[in-house]
Each structure stands twice: as structure tokens, then as C-alpha cells.
Amino acid sequence: MAFSEESIHYERLQTAVDAAGVGTWDLNPVSGELVWSARCKELFGLPATDTITYEDFLRGLHPDDRAPIDAAVQRALAPTGSGLFDTEYRIIGLQENLPLRWARATGRAFFNAEHTQAVRFIGTITDVTSKRQQQEVLRQSEERYALASLATNDAIWDWNLVDNTIKWNPAVQRVLGYGADASNTAAHWWYDHIHAEDRDRVVDGIHAVIDGGQTDWHDDYRFLKADGSYAQIMDRGHVARNDEGQAMRMIGAMQDVTQQHEAKAALRRREADFIAMADNVAQLSWMAEADGYITWYNQRWYDFTGTTLEEMKGWGWEKVHHPDHIKQVAAFVQKAWPAGEPWELTFPLRSKEGLYRWFLTRAVPIRNDQGEVERWFGTNTDVTDMRELQNQLERSYQDLEVKVTFRTLQLEREVQELRAQLAATTAGPKPV
Numbered sequence: 001m002a003f004s005e006e007s008i009h010y011e012r013l014q015t016a017v018d019a020a021g022v023g024t025w026d027l028n029p030v031s032g033e034l035v036w037s038a039r040c041k042e043l044f045g046l047p048a049t050d051t052i053t054y055e056d057f058l059r060g061l062h063p064d065d066r067a068p069i070d071a072a073v074q075r076a077l078a079p080t081g082s083g084l085f086d087t088e089y090r091i092i093g094l095q096e097n098l099p100l101r102w103a104r105a106t107g108r109a110f111f112n113a114e115h116t117q118a119v120r121f122i123g124t125i126t127d128v129t130s131k132r133q134q135q136e137v138l139r140q141s142e143e144r145y146a147l148a149s150l151a152t153n154d155a156i157w158d159w160n161l162v163d164n165t166i167k168w169n170p171a172v173q174r175v176l177g178y179g180a181d182a183s184n185t186a187a188h189w190w191y192d193h194i195h196a197e198d199r200d201r202v203v204d205g206i207h208a209v210i211d212g213g214q215t216d217w218h219d220d221y222r223f224l225k226a227d228g229s230y231a232q233i234m235d236r237g238h239v240a241r242n243d244e245g246q247a248m249r250m251i252g253a254m255q256d257v258t259q260q261h262e263a264k265a266a267l268r269r270r271e272a273d274f275i276a277m278a279d280n281v282a283q284l285s286w287m288a289e290a291d292g293y294i295t296w297y298n299q300r301w302y303d304f305t306g307t308t309l310e311e312m313k314g315w316g317w318e319k320v321h322h323p324d325h326i327k328q329v330a331a332f333v334q335k336a337w338p339a340g341e342p343w344e345l346t347f348p349l350r351s352k353e354g355l356y357r358w359f360l361t362r363a364v365p366i367r368n369d370q371g372e373v374e375r376w377f378g379t380n381t382d383v384t385d386m387r388e389l390q391n392q393l394e395r396s397y398q399d400l401e402v403k404v405t406f407r408t409l410q411l412e413r414e415v416q417e418l419r420a421q422l423a424a425t426t427a428g429p430k431p432v
Contacts, residue, residue, distance in 0.1 A: 025107070027054065027121040029077055040125055043103060045095035062090035062100070076109045077118040083109040085123060088132075102132040154253040159187065159237075161210065161247050166190060175256050177226030195222035195230055206237070210247045215239050223254070232261040284349075284359070284380035286317075290373045292337040301380075306352025322348040322356055340365050340373045346383065357384040 023039035034057065038048040044060045046052065058066050069089050076085040085107035090100055107123020155176060156169040164187045172182050182189070194202055198221035209217040218236035225231050237252025278285050279299035287296040293314050302308065305320050312319075318326055325347045336343045342364045348356040363378035 021127065023125040025105075025123055025125060029109075029118045029121055043091055043093075043101060043125065043127060045093035045098045056094060060091055060094045062092050065089040073121075076107065077121060079111060079116055079118070081109075083111070083118070085109070085121075088128060101127060101129045104128045154255050156253045157190075157237075157251070159250040159252075161249060175254075176223065176231065179226075193224040195224070198222055202235075210239055210250065213245060215241075217250075217252070220257075231256045232258040281379075282381070286378050286380075288363075288376040288378070290337075290375060292333060292376065295375075304351055305349065320350045322350065336363070337376075349380065357382055358387050359383060 021039065023041075023043060024037040025040055026035040027033070032054060034052050034054050036052050041048055041050060041052065044052075044057075058070055061069055069087060072085060072087050075081045076083055085105065088102060088104045091103055092098065092100060103125050105123055105125045107121055109118040110120040110122075111117060112119050155171045157172075158167045160166070165184065166187055166189070167184050168182060172178050173180065176182075191199065191203055202219050202221045205219055206217050209215075216236070216238055218234075220232070220234050222230040223233045234255045234257045235252060237250050239247050240249040240251070242248050275298075281298070281300065284301040284304055285298040286294050286301065288294040294317060295313060297309065297312055301312070305312070307316075307320065318330065321329060329345065329347050332343075332345055342362070344360060344362045346358060346360050348358050350356050359380040360383045361378060361380045363376050365373040366375050366377060368374050
């Protein structure tokens with residue numbers, strides 16, 4: 001049997017189409033005859049030998065798609081229409097328990113010479129389920145991204161490193177005050193809004209990551225807001241590269257940490273004020289954990305003892321106590337720490353010159369909201385001069401008491417002598 005050149009060409013074309021996974025269909029609008037390729041029947045769950053009708057085709061579609069697809073077919077077949085058919089629909093199939101699939105169908109209607117009747121309608125059908133699934137995943141991802149962008153105060157940026165443009169989420173308006181026109185900008189817009197003192201460091205740093213084959217970047221800098229003030233920004237980004245390692249895209253987030261930055265600065269100022277005050281009070285001062293482990297001394301302590309924190313932290317203070325008093329002091333504080341009550345004690349401490357001076361130590365507990373002792377604050381006040389003055393006063397009192405005693409005894413003797421003289425005068429001469 002001889003085959004015409006046309007039939008051979010058709011067979012070759014059909015073979016190529018089948019190999020590509022594309023189904024073909026051919027509808028005769030006049031007779032209603034519908035011819036499907038094996039691939040079309042496979043998508044609808046039919047054997048290759050089964051026949052198919054247009055009604056079968058509609059029945060194999062998802063119920064919500066039947067009417068719209070039928071209307072699209074009728075528009076293609078209408079003499080007043082374009083004759084073209086290009087749409088996507090869901091296939092539920094003509095057999096039980098078939099998985100839902102998405103298909104794209106394209107076709108063209110051919111008309112009679114008078115263009116009053118469609119005489120043939122042919123086209124292709126392609127399984128686009130995987131594409132649709134990817135689109136759905138992408139849609140959900142973009143939806144989550146959009147929701148996250150609305151929920152966060154981070155200005156999220158998406159930098160296309162190929163055309164050097166940056167897209168911003170709506171937070172660029174909420175956080176930095178810029179309008180919708182800032183949502184899609186060239187990279188130099190970001191450069192120009194970085195504080196001049198930070199700009200070179202930040203720009204050089206981010207390009208070092210991009211050009212150096214690295215993946216992650218972060219930096220802190222000041223960024224100009226729409227109102228003319230500068231926000232303290234904590235920024236971080238991730239570089240996406242292609243299979244050849246070329247940087248294609250960078251996504252990151254700018255977080256306004258101005259309040260935290262100011263709070264830290266205020267805390268540093270308060271700490272500096274506290275240290276300045278603590279280092280310049282007359283007393284030696286210290287702080288300890290709840291169990292008495294000392295963690296901090298003021299400068300006065302180091303100036304007097306000539307020691308360092310490494311030597312003194314914990315229970316290192318015992319090294320500068322007088323050996324005749326240390327046991328008594330240690331026994332006292334071992335009971336004072338767990339008691340959690342203010343206490344005071346007087347003992348001698350050794351100076352850096354090796355001399356001992358007496359100090360009155362007072363300690364008070366610092367408690368948390370639950371009333372538990374978190375740490376202790378203590379001071380050591382030099383009372384050496386006071387003790388010496390007290391000793392001098394005591395010695396003076398003792399001297400005075402001795403003198404008063406001696407004077408009293410002398411006065412008593414004088415009184416007795418006077419009484420004796422008086423008694424002799426009043427008695428008169430003795431009889432002869």
C-alpha cells in the first residue's frame with residue numbers, strides 16, 4: 001500500500017507531537033465527530049481505542065469549568081469571532097478516582113468559503129499540572145511574603161543585581177516615611193540616603209560580599225528618613241547566585257533600631273555616670289552576688305589596696321585583711337549573706353604601702369520584684385582617725401578621772417586637818 005507524501009508528513013508530525021506529550025484533537029462542528037489522539041484520551045483516563053464525543057469532553061471537566069469552556073468553544077466557532085481558542089481548565093476525567101489535572105488547550109476553527117459555518121476545529125492539549133502547582137506554590141509564597149511585609153516593621157528590599165534596581169515592601173513608607181514612588185528604585189537611591197559618614201563603609205562592605213562570592217551580609221548605619229531625620233538601621237541581606245556562582249539577586253531587611261540605639265546610649269551614659277560617681281565617693285565601694293561573690297569594686301578600692309579586679313573578685317578580699325581579724329570577719333559574713341539583712345562590721349584593711357587602716361563596712365541587699373536578694377552593695381568608710389580620736393578621748397577621760405581622784409583625796413586630807421585644828425581651838429587649854 002502506497003502512502004502519500006502528505007500522509008507521511010502528518011504521521012511524522014503526529015509522532016513528534018506524541019513524543020512531546022502533547023495531545024491533538026479534531027472536531028467536525030457539522031457532524032459532531034470528535035477525534036482525539038492517545039494522549040488526550042490518557043489525560044481523561046480512557047484507553048486509546050475508546051471513542052469520544054464533545055459531551056464526553058465536557059463531562060470530563062471540573063463542574064465549575066464546563067460552562068465557561070463550552071462558551072469559549074462556541075465563541076471560537078462563531079463566524080463573527082476570531083476562530084481562536086486558548087484556555088486552561090481542570091480535568092476530573094471519565095473514570096473513577098483520577099487525580100485532578102490542569103490542561104491548556106489551544107485551537108483554531110476553519111470556516112467554509114462564505115465564512116458562515118465552521119467546518120473544522122483542531123488544536124492541541126498540554127498537561128500543565130506541574131506548572132499550575134508551581135504557580136500555586138509561588139502564589140502562596142508571594143501571599144505569605146505580602147502578609148509578612150504588612151505584619152513587620154522591617155523595610156524588606158529585593159535587589160535585582162542584573163539591572164541594579166531595588167523593590168521595597170510597604171514598610172519603606174511606614175518606617176522611613178517615603179511614598180509609593182520609593183517602592184521601585186535604582187540602587188543609587190539607597191546609596192544616596194545613607195549618612196555620608198557611613199556611606200563608603202556600607203557600600204564597600206556590601207559589594208565586597210557580592211563580588212567576593214559570599215552569601216550573607218549585615219551592617220549598622222544611619223539612613224535618611226523622609227522627614228529629614230536619620231534612623232539608626234540594622235540591615236542584613238542574602239545573595240542568591242546562579243549555577244555559575246554569578247550574583248543575580250539580593251534580598252534583605254532594614255530594621256529601624258533607633259529607639260534601641262538611643263536606649264543603649266542612655267544606658268551607657270547612666271553607667272558612665274554611676275562609675276564616675278562611684279569612683280569619686282570617699283568610701284571604698286563594692287558589689288557582690290547574692291552569695292557574697294564580689295564582682296565589682298570602685299576605683300577608690302584599687303587606689304587604696306593597690307590590687308586589681310582579677311586579684312580581688314570573689315573572695316580575694318581576704319588577701320588585704322589583717323591576719324588577726326580575718327577569721328572573725330569570714331565567720332561573720334558567712335552568716336550575713338544567707339540572712340539577707342543589712343549589716344555592718346569594723347575591721348582593718350591593708351593599704352598598698354603595707355599599712356593597716358580601720359574601716360567601717362556597711363552592706364545592704366538589693367532585691368528583685370519577688371523580694372529575693374539579687375546582689376549586695378557595700379561601702380568601706382575609713383574610721384582610723386575617728387578611732388584614734390576616740391582612743392585619745394578615752395585616755396584623756398582616764399587621766400582626768402585620776403586627777404580628780406587625787407584632788408579629791410587631797411581635799412579630804414585638807415578638810416580633816418582643818419577639822420582637827422578647829423576641834424583643838426574650841427576645846428580650850430587643858431587644866432593644870
